[in-house]
Amino acid sequence: MSDQMTRITLARRPEGTPVPEDFGLETGPLPEVADGEMLVAVEVFSLDPYMRGRMNAVKSYAAATEIGDTMTAQGVGRVLVSKAEGFAEGDMVMGTTGWASHAVLKATEALKWDNGLPPSTALGVLGMPGFTAWTGLREYGRPKAGETLVIAAATGPVGAMVGQLAKAAGLRTVAVAGGADKCALAREKFGFDAAVDHRAYDDASSLRKALAEACPDGVDIYWENVGGKVLEAVIPLMNDHGRVPICGTIAWYSGVDGDTDRLPMVWRSMLTKRLSVNGFIIFDHWGGYRDFLTEVAPKVASGEITYLEDVTEGLENAPEAFISMLSGGNMGKTLVRLA
CATH class of the missing domain: 3.40.50.720 (NAD(P)-binding Rossmann-like Domain)
Structure with missing residues (x-):
């Protein structure tokens, strides 16, 4: 297991449409894992329009991303180290990973993805x-x-x-x-x-x-x-x-x-x-998420509900994919795949 993680940070506040210089690429040691947490190797994460609002220093329904912080995102990955009850090494989980190669998730904020459907669907059609x-x-x-x-x-x-x-x-x-x-x-x-x-x-x-x-x-x-x-x-x-x-x-x-x-x-x-x-x-309605999965996941599995994914390979290419998405350059759900 590598002892390094890579992440995309907010380098500066955008003025209008974001540009590549608004983002930073940093590498550092893997974070420590406390009791009740797990270390996850991120395989794919989501890019969504709401992230543009988080780049501004304005009061909103969620805290703004601070300069130097990892860009926020939902992601899916494999558990490398677990100190969380109910989660084991090798489990596929979903949570707020950020634009990063690795993330530490709390057990209370992670969802095990074990329904047989592609992990990427946890971020789009079933996310x-x-x-x-x-x-x-x-x-x-x-x-x-x-x-x-x-x-x-x-x-x-x-x-x-x-x-x-x-x-x-x-x-x-x-x-x-x-x-x-x-x-x-x-x-x-x-x-x-x-x-x-x-x-x-x-x-x-x-x-x-x-x-x-x-x-x-x-x-x-x-x-x-x-x-x-x-x-x-x-x-x-x-x-x-x-x-x-x-x-x-x-x-x-x-x-x-x-x-x-x-x-x-x-x-x-x-x-x-x-x-x-x-x-x-x-996020005000998250208590109904499992009901949604119960109703909709079988329809996705059967093909009754269809979906399309627009996948960019490589963490370093996330800013370009994000900027393109904001101007309508994507075809389907915008994702970044790391593995």
């Missing part, structure tokens, strides 16, 4: 993104057969799961995605009824016209992953008593896009259409 989709749609989308759902970033791990769950519930599902390839992926792999390429439209008004054609009966649920132009396009199409689960606003993560003067129009639509707009953070 935080899939659980986010399952929880948000049930609790805040409140879907009913015959309704219409629109979702942006539709081929990402959250969007793809939302679309498949809504389709199975009898809804018309409309994807908003960036580029013809992603639109085709939304229809052909994930079963969306229609897909609209937001990059083909210069402004919200023209995008709204395309969405109106795809949603002849209006929109009952808009799953908000993006903000920006897509939000402005969709809200006027909402039906009375529509629902808007707010999962993310990636268009604004690296700074406001200049459309804040249009917010009053969007806000008024929320009032006049009596919309239910719910922001939610999945």
Whole structure:
């Protein structure tokens, strides 16, 4: 076993979109393992949009990453040393590993991954993104057969799961995605009824016209992953008593896009259409994760629910993969594989 670990750190706060110089690559000794903990060799970890927010020194639902700290991430790996009851050397576990080759996890914060499915699924379709989709749609989308759902970033791990769950519930599902390839992926792999390429439209008004054609009966649920132009396009199409689960606003993560003067129009639509707009953070719902696995894991195993992974090889390439993901350069769940 190597006595060294490598990690990616936050070297400085980004100004706008992150650049490679915002990250550092450091090597040092393996951390010590205390009672109730285990040392894990990380095999794969997740890259997610929320990590961009953690790079800012602002008050939020979770603490900001400090300069010099390891970039945060969920990961999966093999136990090398265990001082934790219930975990043994060789076990595959999931937990908050960070962007690193090794991590120390507490037994209370680790989950043994022994269901026979690929470990990478613990980070995507059966991990935080899939659980986010399952929880948000049930609790805040409140879907009913015959309704219409629109979702942006539709081929990402959250969007793809939302679309498949809504389709199975009898809804018309409309994807908003960036580029013809992603639109085709939304229809052909994930079963969306229609897909609209937001990059083909210069402004919200023209995008709204395309969405109106795809949603002849209006929109009952808009799953908000993006903000920006897509939000402005969709809200006027909402039906009375529509629902808007707010999962993310990636268009604004690296700074406001200049459309804040249009917010009053969007806000008024929320009032006049009596919309239910719910922001939610999945960590508030983590008590339901095992119920999610019980229901959804068999559907993934059988192929009833499908998924796509975008894998980058090598820890040192994580910053480039992260920057690309923030601009829509990924196709599916973004992962970094170390082994």
